[in-house]
Amino acid sequence: MRYPNAYGGVSKIFAAEIFAIIGAIVSLVGVAATIGGSIIVTTLSTAPELADDAITSAGSFTGVMIIGGAMTLIGAILLVFCYILNLVGLNQAGQDDPMFKMAFLVAITVLILTIVGAVIGAITQNNSFSSTMDTVSTIANLAIMLMVVDGIRRFAREFNNTVIDSLGRNIEILVTIMVIISIVVGFSGAVAPGAAMVLAIIAGIIKIVSYICYLVFLAKGKTLLRNN
DSSP: OOOHHHHHHHHHHHHHHHHHHHHHHHHHHHHHHHHHHHHHHHHHHTOGGGHHHHHHHHHHHHHHHHHHHHHHHHHHHHHHHHHHHHHHHHHHHTTTOHHHHHHHHHHHHHHHHHHHHHHHHHHHOOHHHHHHHHHHHHHHHHHHHHHHHHHHHHHHHHTTOHHHHHHHHHHHHHHHHHHHHHHHHHHHTTTOHHHHHHHHHHHHHHHHHHHHHHHHHHHHHHHHHHHO
C-alpha cells in the first residue's frame, strides 16, 4: 500500500457517507413518528365521545412521540458524527494528495460560514440572506465532492485504472451540472419561481443519480488504494 493516509482518509469519507444516510433515515422516521403521534394524540384528546378508549390510545401514541423524538435526536447526533468523520478523512487523505487538503479547508470554511449565517439570519430575520447562504453552502459542498473525486482520479491515473478514472469523470460532469443549476435556482427563485421549481426538481434527480455514483466511486477508490 503506497498511500496509507489516502486509503484511511477515503475509507473514513466513505463510512461518513454511509452513516449519513442512516442518520438521515433515522431522523426522517423520528420526525414522522413525532408529528404523526402528535396529530393523533391531539385528535383523540379532543374527541370526548371516545372517552376512556381515547385516553388509552392517546397514551400509546404519546409513547410513539417519545420514541420519535429519541430517534430524531439519535439521527442528529449521527449526522454531526458523520460531518466530523468526513473532516477527519479529508484531512488524513490530504497528507497524500493536495486536493483532499483543499477539500478539507473548504469544508471548514463552509462550517464557519454556515454557523455565522445561521446566527445572522436568526438575528436579522432576513430570509433572502439565509437563502443566499444556503445556495453558497450547497455549491461549496458540491465543490468538495468534485475535489474528492478529482483526488481519487489522480490515484486511478497513477495506477492506470481507466475504469475508475472514467467513472470519476462522469461524476464530475454530473456535479458540475448540479452546480450550475444550483446557482440558477438560487438567484432566480424570486424572479421566476416556477422555472426555479422545475430546475430544482431536475437538480434533485441528478443529485440522486450522482450521489449513488459517488458512493460506488468511493468504494472503488478505497479498494484501489488498498490494493496498490
